Amino acid sequence: MTDTISFSQEVSNLLYAAEGEPLRTCIQCGTCSGTCPVAGYMDYTPRQIIALINAGNKEQVLESNTFWYCASCYHCTVRCPQKINITELMYALKRYSIWKGQHKEGLIGPTFSEAFVKMIVRGGRSFEPVLAPSYIFSLNLREMLQEVTNATELLLKGRLPVLPARIKRIDSFKRMIGRIIPMGGLE
Ligand code: SF4
Ligand code: SF4
Known part of the structure; x- marks a missing residue:
């Protein structure tokens, strides 16, 4: 007989230092x-997303923008009786969504996150020019020009590197990351 685990348990397993299924206590x-x-900008509020997880509505959860819109402010977490x-839950859903390759169309978050993680895994440092294509084309012309102006000013002031930097002992770093997240397709 094959053991299957609930969506709530799957998500709970992705929460750091969580025991059992904390979402069930909501x-x-x-x-x-x-x-x-x-x-107000989310497809489902944090309370609703937890209800959907507990009801096993995986598709509805993964197709929502809720966790991609989370600003990681921790207001919800410090006030939950x-x-x-909940903030960690939002991060867990982002990781789960990227891992399963399933997310709502037209969001900047998934493409940006994937580009960011790949860049860090490969070089150990952030390099903004590699990240820019993941979101700049979703901006309107005025916003795009503003981004280019900002980048030019940063470059002229030496705040934006011309070439990507790479940390020492990148292989050790990759091994460390590999213990935390699945590395398939990231290297
Ligand atoms: S961490 Fe902040 S933005 Fe994210 S769900 Fe909680 S209250 Fe909302
Ligand atoms: S504050 Fe906590 S208990 Fe209340 S709805 Fe949100 S997650 Fe559930």
Whole structure:
């Protein structure tokens, strides 16, 4: 007989230092949604996303923008009466979504995150010109020109490197990262 685990358990397994299924202890009080500064832009509020996870509605969760819009402000986490780490849940859903290659169309977050993680895994440092293509084409012309102007000013002031830097002992770094996240397709 094949063991299958619930979506809630799968997500709980991705939460750092979590025991059991913390999301199951949610009492649906709505404190997290009420305190979230970006709830108005989310397809589902934090309270709703937890209800959907507990109901096993994986497709609906992965196709939502909720976790990609999370600003990691921790307001929800410090106020949750059940001490559920909702911010960490949002990070876990991002990782899960990238891992499964499933996310809502048209969002900047997934492409940007993937480009960022690949860049860090390969060189150990951030290099903005590699990240720019992951979001710049979704901007309108005025915003695009503003980005180019900002980048030029930073370059002229020596705040933007011309060439990417690479840390020493990159292989050790990759081995360390490989213990935390699946490396398939990242190297
Ligand atoms: S604040 Fe905590 S208990 Fe209340 S709805 Fe949000 S996650 Fe659930
Ligand atoms: S951490 Fe994310 S989900 Fe929680 S209140 Fe802040 S923006 Fe909203």
